[in-house]
Amino acid sequence: MSTTPADPNGLVDLTGRIIIVSGAAGGGIGTSVVALIARAGATVIAVSRSKDNLKTHIDPLVGEGLSVVPVAADAATDDGIATVMEVARNTDGTLYGLVNVAGGAAPATWMPATRVTRSDWRELFTQNLETMFFMSQAVAAELKSRDLPGSIVSISSISGMNTAPFHIGYGTAKAALVAATRTMAVELATDNIRVNTIAPGVTATPASQMYVDADPERDRRAIAMGRRGRPEEQAGAILFLLSDLSSYITGQTLLVDGGLNLKWTHMGSDHTSLFLKDEGFRAAMTQ
Template sequence: MTEPGFGLDGRIVIVSGAGGGGIGTAVTRLVAGAGATVLAVSRSPQNLAEHVEPLAAQGLPVIPLAADASTDEGVATVLEHARRTPGQLHGLVNVAGGAALADWMPAIRVPRDNWRALFTQNLESMFFMSQAVAAELAATGHPGSIVSISSISGMNTAPFHIAYGTAKSALVAVTRTLAVELAGHGIRVNAVAPGVTATPASRAYVGDDPERDQRAIAMGRRGTPEEQAGPILFLLSDLSTYITGQTLLVDGGLNLKWTHLGADNTSLFLENEDFRASLTR
């Protein structure tokens, strides 16, 4: 009897947010290496050229696709390409999201447009892309797996980052509800909540500080994009066919200690002392 494994041969997996050089790019590389044809989606053609096209040049079954997952037009473009790609649609990984340094601020100062923008970026893009892929799978009668990126900030408190943390928390709620609704179609829906991970985006505000990492994280270091990609591949694969509606913390034990806040309740991972001080003024 053949044992189930990570093999995704003959299957199509969409990675939304593949071009940033961080988790999405690592997922694209790993999933393509497991045999899937990956539609690597990014709204930035420049990011695709820098981070995704080299994977295709190495011979991996990766198709770079410029589309904005936060718009109906972008979602439609992705599904149209999926239908034209040889193979069976199987999976979706929602990585698109994030926040900029300017999005950090006290809750009492958060303007409505910032709140809405972060929800669009981190929640709406996940939901409507998942909706479209799930509808396609259900219409064709094929099972599948959807995995979305939440955050440690969505699993606990997120001082001075309330819009982002709340959007990522809402993503967990969406994951659980979709899992119930889609189970009858054989579609599993899960999420991964990364801790502090060394990505190009995080370098904007997280510097190197081994002593801080040792104090805040049980494993004593930040994670890598590849260490997030592994659990995502597991949740996509046939090794996890009885798992749905779950959010897996991949944080090196940060949540076990949760000591990353200073005496003023600002994150120790915000390396700029002047910026940290400005949040509490």
């Protein structure tokens, strides 16, 4: 990828802007976001709980000469957030953005609603809602105190936009994240701070490989575009929402799912109803 801003008119040029990425070092969407926005000129504060993950996935970006500051901190704690904000205050540039990637769910959290415990529920909400909210709160407060504009982008999920059978805690937390985004967007709009969300569909990341196997035929049947997304495709949508190209967009959730939400379960890989038995009719209507 080019190390120069993607847009010659500067609409996606983030030069001089500091952007915090929480959940930066998993080797998936967060790491792709760090790389892309750093190549667009931003100074990126890359936050992860894991020093090992920072060394594996973020240090190589620093080695490329990108302006990336690795920070080992837990964004699910007040102390972790305070550490991140202190680094932001002492980094050259102007604080502008936040990307909330931290979250997710372990395979063990998939279960019927009748088996979910309070502990399961609280853990999923801590990982996927509280981390987003309190990190956003800290960045928004800092921007307001310095009368700075900004853009906050969080990651929900297709599971938060529809039903999430056998994953009710995760789906509900991601739906609540969307609601929090909308309310914060209203409160912060007159401060020129935009708040948006993306909702990824099935994306090929190290985390998803724990419970989603490679099955191209299934992907063709389930996803309108016929394939799973790539982390850099989610990062591209996030860059758009951080950039001045989206300067009049706030409180929105952008589905980045290859059309997964568009397909009904009774559709085949050619997007026609499986209930249609007349192959002649099926062929005629798809031409």
